[in-house]
Amino acid sequence: MFDLKDLYQQVIVDHNKHPRNFGRLEDPSHEAEGYNPLCGDRLHVYLKVDDQDRIEDVRFEGEGCAISMASASLMTEALKGRTLEEFRALFEGFHELVTSSGDVACDETDLGKLAVLGGVRAFPSRIKCATLCWHTMKNAIERSGVARTE
Amino acid sequence: MSLDVAAVKAQFPILDQQVYGKRLVYLDNAATTQKPRAVIHAIQSFYEKDNANVHRGVHALSERATAAYEAAREKVRGLLNACSVREVVFVRGTTEAINLVAQSWGMARLRAGDEILITEMEHHSNIVPWQMLCERTGARLRVLPINDAGELCMEQLPSLLNERTKLVGVVHLSNALGTINPVAEIIRQAHAVGARVLVDGAQAAAHMPIDVQQLDCDFYATSAHKMYGPTGIGVLYAKETLLDEMPPYQGGGDMIRMVTFEHTQYNELPYKFEAGTPNIAGAIGFGAAIDWLRGLDMGEIAAHEQNMLQEATRRAKDLPGLRLVGEAKHRATVLSFTMEGIHPHDLGTILDREGVAIRAGHHCAMPVMQRFGVPATVRASLAAYNTLDDLDALFLALEKACAMFA
Structure with missing residues (x-):
């Protein structure tokens, strides 16, 4: 059985308390708002993408539970300097990490630090907390608007 | 006499289980209560022995089903102390009851410029149907605010009531704050300007005696599942004179006396408002829940829950970082709070793994959350079967x- 400690790992508690890349980004090339009406989590992500499709800067602001805050913080760390192509691969990999029922098919090492969020698999009601920021980011890149995880 | 809580608890088979290897501590009673054996058996027995459609057949089963369904209506009448079973309309629950009033009474009575007054602590089900009605009629929705303790600002009520006020909608016992509202006084003032009053009693009926005649409310809505009965069944009480004037809410079988393609004559009360085959087993389960409650003493239940709530409040105030949301002088069953540095959703998960079931969220009362500047709260809500052991488990988990x- 998964223990609470698998969910609230030290990295997650730390990123929740001290979220990285937190705050507004002036002059973003892309931005989107994400909202989870069930628990009230609200995120705004900002991106600056250069003409080589590389994520030059990324920030977020909002409020939510530890899982959503830590996930957003870890996501921004993982995305800085990556191309949009790489974002799509990470999006798929992360999605599989937190939703796959059996052994994780994707290589966790590719996901780096993001792998600490794998614990949410055992907490079905919390998966959308971890994925809200990723859906919001996808929306920001593909279109503007409000992402929902329901 | 005080309530024999152990004996009460022993009647709830679901409470005798472990989750994640921990004793189940059920503190989500404002969402729905658990069901005693008597209710479960009543529903099972109906399906095993008496199941048939009501008001139709001439055969034995149909007559038994009809008798049981109508006996349940009489029990609900007794629970609310309505004058007559003609004033007792079975619906899916409180939400449907309010929608029925908004669609039927509201659409027939409201005009552009009329006003509907609700309060800042209403559940979405006592906000949205009125907003929909306002959109369709051009009426205006007004809101009686609440203070920092989570009580209605009663001193502002006279200035919000006027000859344009056609309806006042108010919750009897707030699901988000636990506040017990002075509904009798609100009804008195509303009637003085000619407004009708709907009381949302979804939470109240399991925790206090209800007397619609004494209250003199025009509409009272409640749900069985929050008072130890099944889901999918509730009641709309309305004064007979109002029901008489109101057009049907839905058309179909059972709500008619005579149908031709030229003209349909509606059935008498309350059947005019019960189109289609009703939730027969649900109504019978509702009746069984009322019988079960009447076998206890509502005063003793209320006293037990009040003692528990006071103890929970005392412990909550001793816990560093805990902020109570809702500290009304008259309060029941609900302990709503936040913890500094821990989101309610995280608390919900951690408590769950300790076997403690609470609600974390906005409790379908987003304006209350906005009023207190929080995205969500943790809500522990009590019922007759909760014990001090349950509070120990809650605070240990916190x-x-x-x-x-x-």
Whole structure:
């Protein structure tokens, strides 16, 4: 059985308390708002993408539970300097990490630090907390608007 | 006499289980209560022995089903102390009852410029149907605010009531704050300007005696599942004179006396408002829940829950970082709070793994959350079967959460 400690790992508690890349980004090339009406989590992500499709800067602001805050913080760390192509691969990999029922098919090492969020698999009601920021980011890149995880 | 809580609890088979290897501590009673054996058996027995459609057949089963369904209506009449079973309309629950009033009474009575007054602590089900009605009629929705303790600002009520006020909608016992509202006084003032009053009694009926005649409310809505009965069944009480004037809410079978393609004559009360085959087993389960409650003493239940709530409040105030949301002088069953540095959703998960079932969220009362400047709260809500052991488990789990996030 998964223990609470698998969910609230030290990295997650730390990123929740001290979220990285937190705050507004002036002059973003892309931005989107994400909202989870069930628990009230609200995120705004900002991106600056250069003409080589590389994520030059990324920030977020909002409020939510530890899982959503830590996930957003870890996501921004993982995305800085990556191309949009790489974002799509990470999006798929992360999605599989937190939703796959059996052994994780994707290589966790590719996901780096993001792998600490794998614990949410055992907490079905919390998966959308971890994925809200990723859906919001996808929306920001593909279109503007409000992402929902329901 | 005081309530024999152990004997009460022993009647709820679901409570005798472990989750994640921990004793189940059920503190989500404002969402729905658990069901005693008597209710479960009543529903099972109906399906095993008496199941048939009501008001139709001439055969034995149909007559038994009809008798049981109508006996349940009489029990609901007794629960609310309505004058007559003609004033007792079975619906799916409180939400449908309010929608029925908005669609039927509201659409027939409201005109552009009329006003509907609700309060800042209403559940979405006592906000949205009125907003929909306002959109369709051009009426205006007004809101009686609440103070920092989570009580209605009663001193502002006279200035919000006027000859344009056609309806006042108010919750009897707030699901988000636990506040017990002075509904009798609100009804008196509303009637003085000619307004009708709907009381949302979804939470109240399991925790206090209800007397619609004494209250003199025009509409009272409640749900069985929050008072130890099944889901999918509730009641709309309305004064007979109002029901008589109101057009049907839905058309179909059972709500008619005579149908031709030229003209349909509606059935008498309350059947005019019960189109289609009703939730027969649900109504019978509702009746069984009322019988079960009447076998206890509502005063003793209320006293037990009040003692528990006071103890929970005392312990909550001793816990560093805990902020109570809702500290009304008249309050029942609900302990709503936030913890500094821990989101309610995280608390919900941590408590769950300790076997403690609570609600974390906005409790379908987003304006209340906005009023108190929080995205959500943790809500522990009590019922007759909760014990001091349950509070021990709750506060132990809260301390564990604090340690985890320290």
